[in-house]
Amino acid sequence: MWLVVNYCGKFPSHQLFGMVRFSKQADEIRILTANAMLGYGYKSDHFCFGIHEYRPDAIVIDSGSTDGGPFKLGMGRKTVADESYIRDLTPYITACAHYGMKLLISSAGGDGSDKHVAEILAIVDKIIEDNGFKFKVATIGAAVPKGLIRQKLKDGKISPCGPVPPLTPEDIDSAVDIVAQMGPEPFIKALEEEKPDIIVAGRAYDPSPFAAFCMNLGVERAPAFHLGKILECGGQCAVPKGRSMIATIRKDSFDLTPLNPIERCTPLSLDDFLENRVRNYTRGLFPELDKSDDCRLIFHVYGRNAIMGPLEPNSEPAHEVGVLGEVVAPTAAKAMAICNSARVSCLHLYYPGILATTGNFASPLSPHEQDAGAVFKFSLYHLMEIDDPTDPTIFPIKSSTAGAGTFVKDKNFGKQFFNLDNFLNISPEEIKTKSVPTGPATMRDVASVVRSKNSGPFELSFDIMFNDGKALSACQEGQCSH
Numbered sequence: 001m002w003l004v005v006n007y008c009g010k011f012p013s014h015q016l017f018g019m020v021r022f023s024k025q026a027d028e029i030r031i032l033t034a035n036a037m038l039g040y041g042y043k044s045d046h047f048c049f050g051i052h053e054y055r056p057d058a059i060v061i062d063s064g065s066t067d068g069g070p071f072k073l074g075m076g077r078k079t080v081a082d083e084s085y086i087r088d089l090t091p092y093i094t095a096c097a098h099y100g101m102k103l104l105i106s107s108a109g110g111d112g113s114d115k116h117v118a119e120i121l122a123i124v125d126k127i128i129e130d131n132g133f134k135f136k137v138a139t140i141g142a143a144v145p146k147g148l149i150r151q152k153l154k155d156g157k158i159s160p161c162g163p164v165p166p167l168t169p170e171d172i173d174s175a176v177d178i179v180a181q182m183g184p185e186p187f188i189k190a191l192e193e194e195k196p197d198i199i200v201a202g203r204a205y206d207p208s209p210f211a212a213f214c215m216n217l218g219v220e221r222a223p224a225f226h227l228g229k230i231l232e233c234g235g236q237c238a239v240p241k242g243r244s245m246i247a248t249i250r251k252d253s254f255d256l257t258p259l260n261p262i263e264r265c266t267p268l269s270l271d272d273f274l275e276n277r278v279r280n281y282t283r284g285l286f287p288e289l290d291k292s293d294d295c296r297l298i299f300h301v302y303g304r305n306a307i308m309g310p311l312e313p314n315s316e317p318a319h320e321v322g323v324l325g326e327v328v329a330p331t332a333a334k335a336m337a338i339c340n341s342a343r344v345s346c347l348h349l350y351y352p353g354i355l356a357t358t359g360n361f362a363s364p365l366s367p368h369e370q371d372a373g374a375v376f377k378f379s380l381y382h383l384m385e386i387d388d389p390t391d392p393t394i395f396p397i398k399s400s401t402a403g404a405g406t407f408v409k410d411k412n413f414g415k416q417f418f419n420l421d422n423f424l425n426i427s428p429e430e431i432k433t434k435s436v437p438t439g440p441a442t443m444r445d446v447a448s449v450v451r452s453k454n455s456g457p458f459e460l461s462f463d464i465m466f467n468d469g470k471a472l473s474a475c476q477e478g479q480c481s482h
Helices: 044-054 071-075 082-099 114-130 146-154 169-174 185-193 208-216 221-231 270-285 332-348 420-424 469-476
Strands: 029-033 058-062 102-106 135-140 158-160 198-201 245-249 254-258 382-384 397-402 447-454 460-466
Touching: 029 044, 029 208, 029 221, 044 082, 044 420, 058 082, 058 208, 082 102, 082 114, 082 135, 102 208, 114 135, 114 198, 114 397, 135 185, 146 158, 146 169, 185 198, 185 208, 185 397, 208 221, 221 245, 221 254, 460 469
Parallel strands: 029 058, 058 102, 102 198, 135 198
Antiparallel strands: 029 245, 135 397, 158 382, 245 254, 447 460
């Protein structure tokens, strides 16, 4: 159940890719976001460079998404393990202690449930206490009482958000957990009334904490939301998409600066990306990875020697096929029984042209059937009319003080973790553009970006982007095929 804030328009903005001046004007605000999702990791030297050289006013980080489905809300599980949250949050909180900047976290745990707000708060408090810091921490809940929803439905004040089935009383009663999606207003209220150093908030519209921090300091609503809509994805607006970003905001405009000076890319093969880039990056987050057989990252690239590995004599691609079977049933026991039978059938049933007299396929795992847990679906994705966007019944704000404040501030904190020359003396790689073919062409030949994405639980979006208007015109005139 979501309370959605939508804003659409044309906003003045100035995006920069590459290093800009470190000094900040009196009327400017700076926000640092280290990545697009709390717990996903970031490069510590980029972060330290950003906080030391740019001295942002706040670190703002989104922590939520419906992209992965409803399991977080249904099962009460956070997006990543506590170890990953601790790894990401410790430098944030340490930087705030030394430089006096604020920290805003939205959609705690991935779904922004009250349970996960409490769990992320506990992690924050422990980091504060373990390091001798002292902060005032505010929380903003987002749980919606079922009784309130039933009454609003009865009063005709609930409607679908997009192509969503109408809400029924049965949907409300059967829901495991229900959260509201807050706009910037609860954040602004918390900043004004509680004056916290850190905010841990429940489910929020992704741009909300970014927009709220800016609006609370006098930035106009339109550019504040425009900034938030870009910055909530971290450095993904960079070329190539990166992680860490600094925003310099004025009343009616803003600049964006990636903290990686070489965020440009050349085409890479899928194999190289998976087996080298992903492995190397993950090793940076988990140093114990691949040091022994006790902790390994294993890729099974089906269609490329997944069965025999380095012993495969056939060098031709796509000579194998991988099959993943999924079973959904009313109970875990029934699902497992069906899965057992289906797996045995696949293994031993006859098919035309069969030569084997034993099994039909090889399985990389034992046990062959893996319990994936309960199955959930989004049942509430609706708009509910309310009179007050900061209604404490839905968005309660609480605050407390954590820590003893025994640490000693270091005005040069972070400087020891990066080499400034590495950031100033490296130029971004050249952006390669595509020329418009004179004859028939495919979309790959002319488009810079082709992507599909789920836009909430019930819709898919398909985006095609071009370097210039000529390429767009060529496609509109029918020159390009799929």
